[in-house]
Amino acid sequence: MSGHLFAGLDIGGTKALGVVVTLYNNYEVIATARDSSHGDGTALINTLAKLCEELASTASSAATPTTDTNPPTTDTATPIRFEAVGIAMAGLANRSGVVHYSPNLPEIVELPLAQGLSDELATRLGYRPRVSLDNDATSGTWAEAHLGAGRGCDDFIFVALGTGIGTGYVVGGQLLQGANGFAGEAGQMIVDINGPTHITGVRGPWEYFGSGNALERMGREAAATGGFDMAADLANSVEALTGRQIHEAIGAGDTQALRILDEYSAHVALGIANLVMILDPARVIIGGGVADIGEPLRSGIERELQTTILGVSHRPTPEVVLAQLGAEANAIGAALMANDLLDGTPENTA
Amino acid sequence: MSGHLFAGLDIGGTKALGVVVTLYNNYEVIATARDSSHGDGTALINTLAKLCEELASTASSAATPTTDTNPPTTDTATPIRFEAVGIAMAGLANRSGVVHYSPNLPEIVELPLAQGLSDELATRLGYRPRVSLDNDATSGTWAEAHLGAGRGCDDFIFVALGTGIGTGYVVGGQLLQGANGFAGEAGQMIVDINGPTHITGVRGPWEYFGSGNALERMGREAAATGGFDMAADLANSVEALTGRQIHEAIGAGDTQALRILDEYSAHVALGIANLVMILDPARVIIGGGVADIGEPLRSGIERELQTTILGVSHRPTPEVVLAQLGAEANAIGAALMANDLLDGTPENTA
Numbered sequence: 239m240s241g242h243l244f245a246g247l248d249i250g251g252t253k254a255l256g257v258v259v260t261l262y263n264n265y266e267v268i269a270t271a272r273d274s275s276h277g278d279g280t281a282l283i284n285t286l287a288k289l290c291e292e293l294a295s296t297a298s299s300a301a302t303p304t305t306d307t308n309p310p311t312t313d314t315a316t317p318i319r320f321e322a323v324g325i326a327m328a329g330l331a332n333r334s335g336v337v338h339y340s341p342n343l344p345e346i347v348e349l350p351l352a353q354g355l356s357d358e359l360a361t362r363l364g365y366r367p368r369v370s371l372d373n374d375a376t377s378g379t380w381a382e383a384h385l386g387a388g389r390g391c392d393d394f395i396f397v398a399l400g401t402g403i404g405t406g407y408v409v410g411g412q413l414l415q416g417a418n419g420f421a422g423e424a425g426q427m428i429v430d431i432n433g434p435t436h437i438t439g440v441r442g443p444w445e446y447f448g449s450g451n452a453l454e455r456m457g458r459e460a461a462a463t464g465g466f467d468m469a470a471d472l473a474n475s476v477e478a479l480t481g482r483q484i485h486e487a488i489g490a491g492d493t494q495a496l497r498i499l500d501e502y503s504a505h506v507a508l509g510i511a512n513l514v515m516i517l518d519p520a521r522v523i524i525g526g527g528v529a530d531i532g533e534p535l536r537s538g539i540e541r542e543l544q545t546t547i548l549g550v551s552h553r554p555t556p557e558v559v560l561a562q563l564g565a566e567a568n569a570i571g572a573a574l575m576a577n578d579l580l581d582g583t584p585e586n587t588a
Numbered sequence: 589m590s591g592h593l594f595a596g597l598d599i600g601g602t603k604a605l606g607v608v609v610t611l612y613n614n615y616e617v618i619a620t621a622r623d624s625s626h627g628d629g630t631a632l633i634n635t636l637a638k639l640c641e642e643l644a645s646t647a648s649s650a651a652t653p654t655t656d657t658n659p660p661t662t663d664t665a666t667p668i669r670f671e672a673v674g675i676a677m678a679g680l681a682n683r684s685g686v687v688h689y690s691p692n693l694p695e696i697v698e699l700p701l702a703q704g705l706s707d708e709l710a711t712r713l714g715y716r717p718r719v720s721l722d723n724d725a726t727s728g729t730w731a732e733a734h735l736g737a738g739r740g741c742d743d744f745i746f747v748a749l750g751t752g753i754g755t756g757y758v759v760g761g762q763l764l765q766g767a768n769g770f771a772g773e774a775g776q777m778i779v780d781i782n783g784p785t786h787i788t789g790v791r792g793p794w795e796y797f798g799s800g801n802a803l804e805r806m807g808r809e810a811a812a813t814g815g816f817d818m819a820a821d822l823a824n825s826v827e828a829l830t831g832r833q834i835h836e837a838i839g840a841g842d843t844q845a846l847r848i849l850d851e852y853s854a855h856v857a858l859g860i861a862n863l864v865m866i867l868d869p870a871r872v873i874i875g876g877g878v879a880d881i882g883e884p885l886r887s888g889i890e891r892e893l894q895t896t897i898l899g900v901s902h903r904p905t906p907e908v909v910l911a912q913l914g915a916e917a918n919a920i921g922a923a924l925m926a927n928d929l930l931d932g933t934p935e936n937t938a
Contacts, residue, residue, distance in 0.1 A: 330903055339902035348902065393767040405866075409764055416759075416868020417743040418904055423865035426898045428858060430781045431792075438898055442781075508778060515773040516755075516866060518766020548776045548790055549680055552689035552698065554768055 243268075245293055245320045245367075246573030247286055248374060248566075249275050249327040251342030251401035256289040257566055258297040258320075259573040265385050267566060269296035279349040286325070287358040294318055294363065322368040323359070324576030325351060326377035326568040328404060332419030333579075335371045341426075341438050342401055370572070370579040374398070375422055377571030378525060378563075379406025380413055384574060386562035387523045395519045396561070397424075397510060398526035398568075399453075403445045407517055425449070429508055444509035450481050450528045453502050457484040460498050468492045485531050496534065503538030504546075510539065511546035514556060525561030536560050593618075595643055595670045595717075596923030597636055598724060598916075599625050599677040601692030601751035606639040607916055608647040608670075609923040615735050617916060619646035629699040636675070637708040644668055644713065672718040673709065674926030675701060676727035676918040678754060682769030683929075685721045691776075691788050692751055720922070720929040724748070726772055727921030728875060728913075729756025730763055734924060736912035737873045745869045746911070747774075747860060748876035748918070749803075753795045757867055775799070779858055794859035800831050800878045803852050807834040810848050818842045835881050846884065853888030854896075860889065861896035864906060875911030886910050 242262040248255045258269040271292040273285050298318045325331075329340030335352025352369040360366040379396040382388040388396065392411040398404040403425030407414040414421050425445035426438065433442025446452060461469035461476045468490075469476065472483040487495035510522055522543075524536060540558040544550055563570055592612040598605045608619040621642040623635050648668045675681075679690030685702025702719040710716040729746040732738040738746065742761040748754040753775030757764040764771050775795035776788065783792025796802060811819035811826045818840075819826065822833040837845035860872055872893075874886055890908040894900055913920055 330899055339899040341898075409759060409766075410762065412760065414759055414764075414867070417870035417906070418868055420903055421866065421868040423868075423898070424862075426865045427777075427862040428896075429778055431779055431858060432782070440898055443898075508781060512774075512777040512862075513866070515776045516771065516863070517764070518768055518771040518773075520767035546778075548691075548773070548788055548793075549689040552680055553770055556767075 243297060243318055243320055244573035244576050245290055245323040246377075246569040246571065246576065247289060247323065247325045248377070248568035248572060249282070249286070249325065249343070250374070251275070251328065254285055254289060255565065255569050256286075256293050257569040257573065258293045259570055261573070261577055265570070267570065268300045269293050270566070271296065275343065278345045279351070279354070282343075282346065282349075283351065283354040283358050286355050287362050290320070290323060290359055291362055294320070319365060320367045322370065322576035322580050323355065324377070324572030324574070324579075325355065325369065325371045326374040326572035326575075327351070327371065328374050328402060330420050331371050331373050333370070333372070335369070337371070368576065368579060370576045372419070372572065372575045373404070373406075373422060374568045375404025375406045376413065376415065376419075377569075377575055378404070378561075378567040379408060379422075379571065380574050381563050381567045381571030382523055382525065382561055383408050383413070385570065386567065387559050388521070391521045393517075393519045394521035394523055394556075395510070395513050395517060396523045396525060397506070398561075399448065399506065399524065399528035400450050400526040402449050402451070403509070404526070405513065407519070409517065424509060424513055427509060427512060429512065444512075447505035448502070448509055450526065452505065453484060453498075453528060454479070454481045456498050456502055457481075457495075460494065466494045466498065468495060481528070488531055488534055499531070499534055499538055503535060504542045507539050507542030507546050511543055514543070514547050519556050520554075522556045522558045523561050524558065525563075525567055527565065529560055532560060593647060593668055593670055594923035594926050595640055595673040596727075596919040596921065596926065597639060597673065597675045598727070598918035598922060599632070599636070599675065599693070600724070601625070601678065604635055604639060605915065605919050606636075606643050607919040607923065608643045609920055611923070611927055615920070617920065618650045619643050620916070621646065625693065628695045629701070629704065632693075632696065632699075633701065633704040633708050636705050637712050640670070640673060640709055641712055644670070669715060670713075670717045672720065672926035672930050673705065674727070674922030674924070674929075675705065675719065675721045676724040676922035676925075677701070677721065678724050678752060680770050680773075681721050681723050683720070683722070684769075685719070687721070718926065718929060720926045722769070722922065722925045723754070723756075723772060724918045725754025725756045726763065726765065726769075727919075727925055728754070728911075728917040729758060729772075729921065730924050731913050731917045731921030732873055732875065732911055733758050733763070735920065736917065737909050738871070741871045743867075743869045744871035744873055744906075745860070745863050745867060746873045746875060747856070748911075749798065749856065749874065749878035750800050750876040752799050752801070753859070754876070755863065757869070759867065774859060774863055777859060777862060779862070794862075797855035798852070798859055800876065802855065803834060803848075803878060804829070804831045806848050806852055807831070807845075810844065816844045816848065818845060831878070838881055838884055849881070849884055849888055853885060854892045857889050857892030857896050861893055864893070864897055869906050870904075872906045872908045873911050874908065875913075875917055877915065879910055882910060
């Protein structure tokens with residue numbers, strides 16, 4: 239088994255998630271680990287290396303057959319080796335292994351992350367695994383394509399609604415990566431040229447209106463202006479209101495929360511409609527943390543798309559589905575991409 | 589030679605253009621013809637059939653060797669046959685041969701155009717050529733890919749600035765057509781959600797700001813408010829001012845006209861920046877009637893892109909070049925697509 243273990247690391251705006259995936263016969267996540275993603279390049283590399291150590295330790299226990307007479311201990315666990323390690327990260331991160339620019343981690347600029355982690359792992363693990371780097375949503379797209387909601391579809395778009403908006407596209411069965419591997423930054427697409435200024439300094443990008451942060455902002459604004467009475471039951475103050483609590487109110491069927499969701503769904507649909515007119519996909523996969531809302535979000539986006547895509551009565555509308563790999567999609571995708579780096583194609587293709 | 593002649597027809601918002609192209613060894617346009625594109629489906633089919641008759645007649649003369657002692661006449665001309673006929677049209681037109689919806693020709697809805705033209709040509713020409721149908725900008729993109737400014741580049745976008753904005757994309761050397769052949773409608777991408785209402789009824793699509801019609805509108809608005817004094821020398825009234833005359837003022841180096849061009853270039857760059865963030869092309873090809881302005885337009889767009897693409901200092905910017913096939917690009921592309929329909933790939937590939 240040790241020849242088929244891959245580590246996948248997903249670096250988000252605030253959190254880092256690691257998984258160990260087996261990629262033979264079927265895929266299986268046999269270990270996970272979490273940490274924060276704060277700090278500069280050196281801190282980030284240390285965080286990721288520590289995650290890998292923890293993953294190796296957990297996976298070693300998991301990979302060792304246990305019986306009542308032979309309980310797992312650190313001493314008896316079979317040491318495992320990672321075939322390769324994949325990193326997924328928001329922003330301009332590509333196969334060169336260098337993070338050029340990441341909107342959510344402004345301290346990280348022109349960082350040779352793959353090389354840095356490879357060096358650190360050589361010291362900590364005693365061997366040097368290959369390390370690949372790709373954009374997070376691109377990785378998530380590849381995971382959904384092979385193991386999730388993209389199976390059986392040659393033309394789909396994946397939209398991850400989280401801190402920001404990440405997107406990825408499969409076109410004619412191929413991952414669309416672009417000339418430099420930077421394709422999929424649709425979250426930065428300007429949809430309101432005279433709109434509010436985003437944290438990136440740009441006015442009116444889709445991400446400002448359609449990200450998980452946007453939903454949180456909309457909930458707080460509604461709470462502050464008397465449009466979301468249930469908020470007072472959920473949080474001590476308007477400022478303390480989180481996305482998780484807005485999900486809760488939606489789940490409870492609160493009318494005001496559902497109205498906020500309607501408006502938010504229209505914002506999400508706006509950017510998706512632009513992508514549909516550009517790429518003409520057969521399927522739209524909604525992922526990221528906000529997708530935990532589930533069916534009310536999916537159906538809201540589907541409904542809003544009907545009024546936003548031009549000429550919609552004269553073309554097939556893409557089906558709108560929820561992602562299947564949840565919060566681990568990007569990390570699993572990073573492991574798949576690391577496998578691709580070694581041999582060209584994943585072993586377990588749909 | 590007759591086995592290698594293809595007709596390509598480009599249906600614009602107001603004009604129809606036909607070409608006869610030879611596609612062996614190198615491509616050559618041996619005949620052209622023009623007409624208007626007004627009217628309903630029947631009128632359009634008749635217009636196109638007449639164009640084909642005229643093209644066949646002109647091409648027959650062109651294909652007959654002439655000497656002083658053997659002047660070409662209608663009687664002695666070798667009758668030519670079209671191997672196939674390709675149609676390029678704005679809007680939702682695809683390989684099914686049906687025009688589903690065309691923003692600039694609102695009378696044309698769900699029209700089985702390829703079949704209709706094939707029937708009409710069977711009567712008029714005495715044989716039934718295969719007829720293909722594709723989106724106009726998609727056709728133009730394919731023409732530039734094989735015979736024009738896209739040669740040698742596997743990842744480029746083609747932006748045709750005319751009555752509206754048409755776009756097409758080559759990704760990894762392949763034409764991106766989408767699940768239904770409707771990809772490339774970036775002109776309808778919303779960039780100003782609270783902006784002015786376009787002829788399509790949608791608020792603030794890129795086309796409203798960046799098309800040739802937009803440049804004309806900007807020129808007239810400037811002329812009406814004292815911002816374009818040279819307009820009075822060029823046209824009898826503000827209403828009579830055309831794009832051609834604005835080009836003329838730009839060509840003459842008129843400061844006010846150049847200021848209008850700067851603003852227009854920023855509008856064009858806005859949509860291109862969105863496409864660059866989505867598709868990450870290595871090259872941007874500017875075509876359509878507005879591209880006749882040439883270098884001042886190209887350099888203006890290139891300059892504006894530098895301030896519009898997020899993270900531009902951390903990624904290679906695509907080169908911005910002018911299209912090479914001029915007003916005939918879409919029609920030539922339609923002929924190439926007709927050839928593809930017959931045998932899978934054009935004979936004359938770059």
